Amino acid sequence: MPEASSGSRFSRPAIVLAGLGLLAAASVVAFMTLGARGSWSFVLSFRGQRLLALILVAYAIAVSTVLFQTVTNNRILTPSIMGFDALYVLVQTSVVFFLGAHMLVLADPYTRFLTEVALMAGFAWVLFRWLFLGEERSLYLLILIGIVFGIFFRSLSAFMQRVLDPNAFQVLQDALFASFQNVDTTLLWMSFALVAAVTLVLWRIAHSFDVLALGRPQAISLGVDYPKTVMTILTMVAVLVAVSTALVGPITFFGLLVASLARALLGTGLHRHVLPAAVLLGIVALVGGQTVLERVFSFNTALSIIVEFLGGLVFIFLIVRGAAR
Amino acid sequence: MITAKSVSKSYGDALVVDDVTITLPARGITSIIGPNGAGKSTLLSMMARLVGMDAGHVTIDGLDVVTTPSEALARRLAILRQDNHMTARLTVHDLVTFGRYPYSRGRPTEEDAVHVARALDYLGLTDLSGRFLDELSGGQRQRAFVAMVLCQDTDYVLLDEPLNNLDMKHAASMMRLWRDACRDFGKTVVIVLHDINFASWYSDHIVAMRQGRICRQGTPDEIIRTDALRDIYDMQIDVREIGGRRVCLFYE
Numbered sequence: 337m338p339e340a341s342s343g344s345r346f347s348r349p350a351i352v353l354a355g356l357g358l359l360a361a362a363s364v365v366a367f368m369t370l371g372a373r374g375s376w377s378f379v380l381s382f383r384g385q386r387l388l389a390l391i392l393v394a395y396a397i398a399v400s401t402v403l404f405q406t407v408t409n410n411r412i413l414t415p416s417i418m419g420f421d422a423l424y425v426l427v428q429t430s431v432v433f434f435l436g437a438h439m440l441v442l443a444d445p446y447t448r449f450l451t452e453v454a455l456m457a458g459f460a461w462v463l464f465r466w467l468f469l470g471e472e473r474s475l476y477l478l479i480l481i482g483i484v485f486g487i488f489f490r491s492l493s494a495f496m497q498r499v500l501d502p503n504a505f506q507v508l509q510d511a512l513f514a515s516f517q518n519v520d521t522t523l524l525w526m527s528f529a530l531v532a533a534v535t536l537v538l539w540r541i542a543h544s545f546d547v548l549a550l551g552r553p554q555a556i557s558l559g560v561d562y563p564k565t566v567m568t569i570l571t572m573v574a575v576l577v578a579v580s581t582a583l584v585g586p587i588t589f590f591g592l593l594v595a596s597l598a599r600a601l602l603g604t605g606l607h608r609h610v611l612p613a614a615v616l617l618g619i620v621a622l623v624g625g626q627t628v629l630e631r632v633f634s635f636n637t638a639l640s641i642i643v644e645f646l647g648g649l650v651f652i653f654l655i656v657r658g659a660a661r
Numbered sequence: 662m663i664t665a666k667s668v669s670k671s672y673g674d675a676l677v678v679d680d681v682t683i684t685l686p687a688r689g690i691t692s693i694i695g696p697n698g699a700g701k702s703t704l705l706s707m708m709a710r711l712v713g714m715d716a717g718h719v720t721i722d723g724l725d726v727v728t729t730p731s732e733a734l735a736r737r738l739a740i741l742r743q744d745n746h747m748t749a750r751l752t753v754h755d756l757v758t759f760g761r762y763p764y765s766r767g768r769p770t771e772e773d774a775v776h777v778a779r780a781l782d783y784l785g786l787t788d789l790s791g792r793f794l795d796e797l798s799g800g801q802r803q804r805a806f807v808a809m810v811l812c813q814d815t816d817y818v819l820l821d822e823p824l825n826n827l828d829m830k831h832a833a834s835m836m837r838l839w840r841d842a843c844r845d846f847g848k849t850v851v852i853v854l855h856d857i858n859f860a861s862w863y864s865d866h867i868v869a870m871r872q873g874r875i876c877r878q879g880t881p882d883e884i885i886r887t888d889a890l891r892d893i894y895d896m897q898i899d900v901r902e903i904g905g906r907r908v909c910l911f912y913e
Contacts, residue, residue, distance in 0.1 A: 406749075409747075542767075543762075543766045543767030543768070544767070546749070546755075546759065546767065547759055547762050547767070549747065549749035550747055550749070550756075550759065551747060552711075553709075553711050553740060553742045554740075554742075554759075556709070556710060556711055556731060556740070557709065557735065557738075557739050557740040557741070557810075557813075558735055558759060558760075558762045558763055558813070559731045559732040559733075559734065559735025559736070559762065559763040560731065560762075561730070561731050561732070562731070599750070603750065603793075604750055604751065604752070604755075604793075605749030605750040605751055606749075606751070606755065
C-alpha cells in the first residue's frame with residue numbers, strides 16, 4: 337500500500353495503532369496495580385476478572401459498532417442507537433413476565449444466558465433482515481425507526497415491569513443491574529467463549545468487510561454473497577451486543593465514540609486498521625477511564641455518564657456536520 | 662452474451678419490466694435508451710443481480726445470474742452505478758485494488774498488483790494513487806471507479822447512467838474511455854443513457870425501451886430516426902446527419 341504521507345518512515349495507521357497499543361497496555365497495568373493493598377494473588381484475581389470483563393465489553397462494542405456501520409453503510413447508526421440493548425432488557429423482562437421469576441433464579445445461569453442471547457440474535461435477525469436486506473432506505477428513516485423501536489422496547493419492558501409482582505420485579509432488577517462498577521462476573525467465561533466464537537466466525541469473512549463498505553451494489557458487483565454475508569455479520573453483532581449488555585448493562589453512545597474516534601485518528605477506513613484501533617480505544621476508555629475515576633478522583637459512579645456524555649457530543653457533531661450522507 | 666428470457670419485475674402494482682426477452686450482442690457498446698420509467702435501470706439491475714426478478718431468467722455466457730455463485734459472476738460481469746456515495750475513506754489505490762477482490766479475496770498477489778498498476782496507468786491516475794477519494798474532483802473520482810471496474814477484468818460491464826452529474830467534457834471523455842476499453846480489451850459494455858446524442862455517437866447497438874418492454878433495437882442508424890424516436894419518446898425529434906453521424910435536435 338502506498339503511503340498517503342510521504343517522507344515519514346511509518347504510515348499514519350501504524351503510528352496510531354502503536355500509540356493506542358501502548359496507551360491500552362498502560363491502562364491495563366495501572367488498573368491492575370494502582371492502589372493495591374494486601375495479598376497480590378487476591379488483588380490480581382479480583383481485578384483480573386473485572387479487567388477481563390471491561391476488555392470483553394470494549395471489544396464487543398467496538399467490533400459490533402464498526403461492523404454494523406460497515407454493513408449499513410453509515411457513520412451514525414450503531415446497534416444501541418437502533419434500540420438494541422433495549423431489546424436485551426425486553427428479552428430479560430419477557431422471560432420473567434411470561435415464565436416467572438424462578439426462571440431467572442433457578443435456571444442454570446449459563447443456559448439462561450445462552451437462551452437470552454439466542455432469542456436476541458433471533459429477534460435482531462428478523463429486524464435487520466427486514467430493515468437492511470431490501471431496497472436501500474434513507475438513513476434518517478432508519479434513525480427514526482431505531483428511536484421508535486428503542487422507545488417501544490423500553491416502554492414495553494416498563495409496562496411489563498409495572499405489572500410484575502414485587503418479588504419478581506426485585507429478581508429482575510437484580511438481573512438487570514449491571515454497570516461498569518458492578519460487572520456481572522458469573523457470565524464472564526461464557527461471554528469470553530461466545531466472543532471467541534463470534535471472532536472466529538468473523539475472521540473467516542473478514543476479507544469481505546472492506547468490500548462491503550463500498551455499498552451494496554459495488555459489493556455485489558465484486559462477488560460478495562451479499563445477503564448471506566450481511567446476515568452473518570448482523571447476527572454476530574447481535575451476539576456481541578447481548579454479551580456486552582449482559583456484562584455491564586446498556587450503553588448508548590460508547591460504540592459511536594470509539595468507532596468515530598478511531599476513523600478520525602487513522603484517516604482511513606480500512607478495517608484492518610479501524611477494527612483494532614476501535615478496540616484499543618475502547619480498552620483505553622473503559623479500563624483507563626475506570627482506573628482514573630477510581631484511583632485518581634476516587635469516586636465510583638461516573639464512567640458511564642462521562643462516556644455517554646462524550647459519545648452524545650460526537651453523535652450530535654456527526655449529525656450537524658452532515659456525515660449522514 | 663447476455664440473454665434475458667421473459668423477465669418481469671413489478672414494484673407493488675406497477676409493472677416496471679414486462680416480459681422482456683432480449684439477447685445483447687457481445688463486444689462493443691450497447692446503449693439502453695427510453696423515457697423515464699421505461700424500466701431501463703431495472704432491467705440492467707436485474708442483469709447485474711442487484712434486483713431480483715419476479716419471473717424469467719437472465720444468463721451471462723450461459724450462467725444464470727440468480728443461481729451462479731456471485732463470486733464466479735464477479736469475474737465475468739462488473740456493474741458501476743452512479744451514486745457511489747461511500748462512507749469509508751479510501752485511497753485511489755485501495756479502491757482500485759478492490760477490483761481484484763473476485764480473484765484474490767482480499768489478499769492481493771503480485772499479479773494483482775500488476776493489474777492495479779496497469780489500470781491506474783490506463784486512466785492516468787498513477788500520480789494520484791496515494792490520494793484519498795474525497796480529495797479528488799468529481800471527474801477524477803469517476804475515473805478511479807472506472808479503474809476499479811477495469812481492474813476487475815470482466816468481459817461484461819454494466820453502467821447505470823454513467824453520465825449523470827458529469828459536465829460535457831467529462832461525459833464525452835467517459836464515453837470515449839469506454840469505447841476505447843471495448844476496442845482495447847474486447848469488452849462488452851451495456852449503458853443506460855438518457856442523452857440520445859451520446860447514444861447515437863458512441864453506441865454500436867441501441868436498445869430502446871418503453872413502458873417496460875423493448876420497443877426497438879438495432880444500430881444507431883436504425884434507431885436514431887425521426888419515426889423510430891417518435892415511437893420511443895412520443896415526440897417529434899429532428900435528426901440531422903453531420904459528418905456521417907446522426908444528431909438529434911429536440912429543442913424547440
